[in-house]
Amino acid sequence: MSFLLRRLSFYFTAFLIAISFNFMLPRMMPGDPIDALFAAAQGKMDPAQMDAVREMYGFVDGNVFEQYLSYMQSVFTLDLGPSVLMFPIDVTTVVGMSLPWTMFLALGSLIVALILGVTIGTYSSYRREGFFGQFVPPFLAFISNFPYIVTALLLFYFFGLQLELLPLAYTYDPAIDPGFTLEFIGSVAKHAVLPMGSMILVGIATWVFNMRNAMINVLGEDYVTMAEAKGLSSYRVMYRYAGRNAILPVATAIAMAIGFSFAGSIMTEVVFNYQGLGNILLKGIMARDYPLIQAILLILVSAVLTANFVADLLYVWLDPRISK
Amino acid sequence: MKEALLEINNLCVDYVSANGVARAVNNVSLTIAPGETLGIAGESGCGKSTLAFAITRLHKAPALISEGEIIYNGRDVLKMSDKELRDFRWNDVSIVFQSAMNSLNPVITIGEQLTDVIVAHKRISFKQAAVKAKELLGIVGIHGDRLKSFPHQLSGGMRQRVVIAIALALEPKLIIMDEPTTALDVVVEREILNELYDLKEKFGFSILFISHDLSLMGEIADRIGVMYAGNLIEIGDAKTVFSKPSHPYTKGLIASFPTIHGPKERLYGIPGDPVNLLRLPSGCNFQDRCADCMDICKKDDPLLIELNVDYHAACHKL
Numbered sequence: 278m279s280f281l282l283r284r285l286s287f288y289f290t291a292f293l294i295a296i297s298f299n300f301m302l303p304r305m306m307p308g309d310p311i312d313a314l315f316a317a318a319q320g321k322m323d324p325a326q327m328d329a330v331r332e333m334y335g336f337v338d339g340n341v342f343e344q345y346l347s348y349m350q351s352v353f354t355l356d357l358g359p360s361v362l363m364f365p366i367d368v369t370t371v372v373g374m375s376l377p378w379t380m381f382l383a384l385g386s387l388i389v390a391l392i393l394g395v396t397i398g399t400y401s402s403y404r405r406e407g408f409f410g411q412f413v414p415p416f417l418a419f420i421s422n423f424p425y426i427v428t429a430l431l432l433f434y435f436f437g438l439q440l441e442l443l444p445l446a447y448t449y450d451p452a453i454d455p456g457f458t459l460e461f462i463g464s465v466a467k468h469a470v471l472p473m474g475s476m477i478l479v480g481i482a483t484w485v486f487n488m489r490n491a492m493i494n495v496l497g498e499d500y501v502t503m504a505e506a507k508g509l510s511s512y513r514v515m516y517r518y519a520g521r522n523a524i525l526p527v528a529t530a531i532a533m534a535i536g537f538s539f540a541g542s543i544m545t546e547v548v549f550n551y552q553g554l555g556n557i558l559l560k561g562i563m564a565r566d567y568p569l570i571q572a573i574l575l576i577l578v579s580a581v582l583t584a585n586f587v588a589d590l591l592y593v594w595l596d597p598r599i600s601k
Numbered sequence: 602m603k604e605a606l607l608e609i610n611n612l613c614v615d616y617v618s619a620n621g622v623a624r625a626v627n628n629v630s631l632t633i634a635p636g637e638t639l640g641i642a643g644e645s646g647c648g649k650s651t652l653a654f655a656i657t658r659l660h661k662a663p664a665l666i667s668e669g670e671i672i673y674n675g676r677d678v679l680k681m682s683d684k685e686l687r688d689f690r691w692n693d694v695s696i697v698f699q700s701a702m703n704s705l706n707p708v709i710t711i712g713e714q715l716t717d718v719i720v721a722h723k724r725i726s727f728k729q730a731a732v733k734a735k736e737l738l739g740i741v742g743i744h745g746d747r748l749k750s751f752p753h754q755l756s757g758g759m760r761q762r763v764v765i766a767i768a769l770a771l772e773p774k775l776i777i778m779d780e781p782t783t784a785l786d787v788v789v790e791r792e793i794l795n796e797l798y799d800l801k802e803k804f805g806f807s808i809l810f811i812s813h814d815l816s817l818m819g820e821i822a823d824r825i826g827v828m829y830a831g832n833l834i835e836i837g838d839a840k841t842v843f844s845k846p847s848h849p850y851t852k853g854l855i856a857s858f859p860t861i862h863g864p865k866e867r868l869y870g871i872p873g874d875p876v877n878l879l880r881l882p883s884g885c886n887f888q889d890r891c892a893d894c895m896d897i898c899k900k901d902d903p904l905l906i907e908l909n910v911d912y913h914a915a916c917h918k919l
Contacts, residue, residue: 500707505690508686518706597708
């Protein structure tokens with residue numbers, strides 16, 4: 278229990294530091310959105326009008342410290358103000374619409390890559406003299422060493438443009454009404470194949486090799502030899518005795534991978550025009566939409582920290598020696 | 602002599618490496634009778650553990666059994682299919698490994714490590730197996746509530762007791778003990794050996810006891826075999842091996858132990874280093890370290906000769 282509290286306070290501190298950076302970052306960029314708006318209006322706005330707009334977006338009142346306080350307040354009340362880009366829609370609403378898609382993409386691809394990678398890694402290390410162990414890991418290493426953008430564009434080109442098997446953009450067919458219908462779910466799945474597939478393809482080798490290396494260490498341990506001597510089935514020796522231990526270092530790596538997966542999904546969303554946070558973030562940055570950028574960074578930070586916390590809990594559950 | 606429980610005939614185990622083939626076990630033949638304790642002694646790297654592992658085919662690549670046969674109760678272990686081998690392991694021959702610290706899986710409860718072997722070999726449920734597991738823990742003097750403990754929650758001696766309980770789980774006829782008490786302090790070592798003896802009385806299993814500690818072995822073994830560079834160089838009843846050894850290497854080994862009683866003497870050690878298995882000399886493997894080396898020792902391999910009933914040694918001097 279005290280372990281839980283310690284971890285929770287750690288994550289809370291990390292969260293405070295992260296959102297403080299969140300506040301500083303956009304303010305370090307040159308210009309502000311009203312200037313951008315003014316430039317876009319090409320002189321058709323008078324200064325009084327601009328001040329009104331500024332005030333409306335919460336940019337003028339007080340010095341940086343006062344802005345920081347009101348920012349903190351808005352963070353904890355989740356009242357992040359209207360978006361500049363999609364005025365007058367609330368930033369919270371904009372983020373709320375696209376967040377589920379990013380979670381789906383980032384976590385979904387991570388989980389699939391993890392399960393596949395760990396299984397392949399376990400099997401290929403246990404049978405490392407065989408064809409599978411000799412051939413599959415190097416092949417996956419080869420695939421994943423392409424820069425992500427190349428893999429994504431190749432998939433995009435072959436399956437989307439040439440073969441026309443899979444859709445090239447959007448999270449689902451805009452002609453279909455969202456809802457719990459077979460048609461809608463099918464459309465979502467179909468639209469997710471390429472973006473998710475590309476992320477899995479790039480990510481899987483990490484897990485294969487993480488797991489394989491950990492397994493090769495564990496397989497030399499006496500308790501694995503003893504499990505074999507006990508005449509247990511090779512399935513049980515492989516997964517319960519060796520895999521169970523080998524997964525510990527892999528579980529640590531999960532925490533780090535969650536952050537990378539969210540970052541990776543930004544690129545994926547842009548390539549496949551997937552309507553997630555990454556796509557919106559890019560648009561927000563182009564329009565210098567500070568409230569929107571901050572909201573998205575805030576969400577990403579929270580998501581990554583939460584996921585890390587879950588990974589921590591997972592580790593405690595996996596390794597009984599930790600919990601003290 | 603009684604019908605042998607385990608019979609090893611001309612067993613050779615090779616380690617295949619890029620630098621050549623190292624023969625870790627060379628032409629070893631021995632038998633273990635039911636209820637007997639056979640000790641195998643020798644310095645590190647002499648092949649005693651390799652021999653023990655080979656008996657249940659636990660040796661891993663690059664080790665390879667190149668010749669010989671291992672007959673257990675009339676069945677050739679080397680000819681068993683994978684399934685037969687799985688049934689044979691632990692049911693007939695169980696193993697207590699060198700260090701109990703490492704032979705229990707740290708993230709699995711000892712209860713599961715005890716019950717899974719029972720369930721794997723017998724047609725009973727986990728629940729019934731748990732009852733049996735509790736009983737087994739009781740036999741080695743550990744409270745049944747410890748089933749839910751993880752290995753790190755037990756002391757070293759308790760862990761070794763758990764390992765012994767696991768070894769007894771299926772009441773095998775032969776237990777191979779590969780330096781079972783090396784990692785323990787002498788007090789715990791004594792306790793465990795005493796318990797082991799009581800258990801042996803009770804269950805009547807045979808023990809193949811592997812150790813470098815000849816004095817310990819002189820005490821608990823019925824017969825002792827001594828290995829050097831993969832060869833069995835002397836084997837016979839424990840008393841004679843310990844008090845009147847025939848082979849110069851055995852003499853050297855016994856002389857390297859300090860005596861507690863009597864005047865202080867300078868300890869005798871065996872000069873030189875163990876031979877490199879990749880570059881064995883022609884003739885006797887012990888020639889470079891032997892004080893009584895003769896011309897013939899550099900030419901011919903000494904063979905095991907029968908010195909007495911059930912007493913063999915391999916030296917040209919004999």
